Amino acid sequence: MNAKINLRESIKAKLSQLSLPVYEDQSYQIAQQLYQTEEWNTATTVAITVSKAPEVDTFQIIxxxxxQGKRIVIPKCEPKSKHLDFRELKRFSELExxxxGLLEPIVNKTISVTPDRIDLVVVPGLAFSKNGYRLGFGGGYYDRFLANYQGKTVSLAFNEQIVNDIPVESHDIPVHKIILSEGVVSIGN
Incomplete structure (x- = not known):
């Protein structure tokens, strides 16, 4: 476990060094790469988190x-069950x-969307290996969700978030693609 904690701290420290202009520029370039992927272009329903710095900015992607007329669904964390409830977001004012400080959908203003209706999940993470494994923020929500999810998955990452090795556990599931500012890393499944 300590390896994960140390890796989380080191990545957070690297990301905290990004100036706002670099952060915005890189986030924009990453978004442009995402829009060129088949996964994005064929998806009608996209699940994505509302970013909180220093994660790649997702407001522009939403x-x-x-x-583009896509249905955007945002996760609501259910702490008791440790599950994600993806809810359709039609405007930013439906968040709380x-x-x-995470922004989540307001339950009485949004409707729940079942995983089988989601074409693409943009999976958040703090660090990523080139073989698609990710180090999350420690809650295990996405690992549980991805265990039964059949659709496409991508992650957005700054170069500072790519590492050679991530401690992998049996329940960890790699994403299909990692989107970087200068291109896309496809993971062979």
Whole structure:
């Protein structure tokens, strides 16, 4: 476990060094790469988190999805069951700040969407290996969700988040692609 904690701290420290102009520029370049993928272009329903710095900025991606007529669903964490409830977001005012300042859908303003209706999940993470494994933020929510999810998965990452090795456990599931500012890393499944 300590290896994961140390890796989380080192990546957070690297990301905290990114200036706002670099952060915005890299986030924009990563978004442009995402829009060129088949996964994005064929998806009608996209699951994505609302970013919190220093994660890649997803506000622009959510807006682009709306502009393109995609259904955007945002996860609501259920702490008791440790499950994710993806809910359709039609405007940013349907969000509220909950645990750790994370923005989540307001339940009585949004509707739940079942995993089988989701074409693409943009999986968050703090660090990624070139073989698609990720180090999450420690809650295990996405590992549980991905265990039964059949659709496509991608992750967005700054170069600082790519590492040679991530401690992998039996329940860890790699994503299909990692989207970087200068290109896409496809993971052979």
């Amino acid at each position: 807006r682009k999805g709306w502009e 700040s909950v645990y750790y």
